[in-house]
């Protein structure tokens with residue numbers, strides 16, 4: 001198949017491309033804004049695979065995703081399916097304009113481009129956190145006027161509606177991963193966001209406190225201890241996405257979520273050990289204590305991630321279970337050992353704790 005991808009130079013995209021190229025009949029056409037980065041990604045593949053990676057410069061925030069008319073002409077009628085992964089994955093409230101430009105306008109431009117290229121199938125990678133402030137995720141569209149924690153979630157919900165509005169022009173399916181973490185076998189993760197941004201913020205704070213020798217105190221981190229963090233390994237997400245051309249149904253939404261996610265307290269304990277952050281303690285948000293200045297700083301450093309430590313969400317994934325039925329992909333079972341290995345790998349950068 002001829003598959004067109006956005007976001008291939010990202011964390012998930014790199015893994016997905018690797019999977020797709022394992023099928024020797026696949027050619028991948030990647031839209032990238034940074035050609036040098038894409039060339040070094042291509043260089044990491046076997047020679048035979050490199051020949052099947054075709055790089056196109058563009059930018060999804062621009063009309064036609066920034067592709068030249070020559071490129072559009074050359075690609076028209078050639079592409080079987082588009083995987084749209086490119087996005088800005090940040091949870092900051094003050095990035096609303098940038099988030100809507102990349103995530104909403106970017107999706108609009110990619111859909112318009114797919115229409116111009118006469119593509120028949122469009123796979124949109126959204127997020128399980130389009131669930132917003134609801135506590136149970138369903139494999140259906142959510143209302144656009146729901147309550148959201150941040151403009152990232154809102155931009156993704158609105159983009160999903162946009163994608164479904166193209167149902168009369170092409171087959172569209174939506175995939176919603178939860179929090180993507182490293183490879184389930186190696187722990188490898190090429191990411192600085194979500195859990196990795198959280199780890200880095202904790203690591204930076206810890207290093208600063210380490211410099212104050214002889215200080216005996218604990219720092220309280222506020223989280224719902226029995227809430228859950230829905231982590232999914234990047235290889236599981238890529239495996240499911242790779243099945244899409246063969247198995248995905250049009251107009252369906254697929255949750256790529258963890259049916260047995262770890263409790264926050266377990267996850268934070270693993271992080272604490274991996275970062276050797278002995279004087280970190282976790283407290284519930286009871287309002288019965290006052291955080292001191294340092295603790296306020298610690299908690300504000302991780303402010304954007306706190307919503308994902310606040311509750312215990314559940315996600316249906318019946319559509320995904322049906323999609324993987326009869327394939328080599330098994331329904332996710334992530335052991336504590338695997339999570340611990342992924343966290344430890346994420347906390348090590350060039351042999352040093354982050």
Ligand SMILES: NC(=O)c1ccc[n+]([C@@H]2O[C@H](COP(=O)([O-])OP(=O)(O)OC[C@H]3O[C@@H](n4cnc5c(N)ncnc54)[C@H](OP(=O)(O)O)[C@@H]3O)[C@@H](O)[C@H]2O)c1
Pocket residue numbers: 006007008009010011012013031032033034037058059060061084085086087088089102106125126127128176177178179180181190191193194
């Ligand atoms: N990571 C998670 O935990 C998570 C969870 C749920 C859903 N998702 C979704 O999964 C998808 C991939 O996420 P990820 O973690 O792989 O993100 P990532 O590592 O940040 O990669 C984002 C990709 O999008 C590209 N991109 C961003 N803006 C662009 C633009 N204006 N034009 C062209 N390309 C642009 C980036 O290109 P550059 O290399 O040039 O920066 C990069 O290839 C996203 O749609 C995200 O919303 C991620």
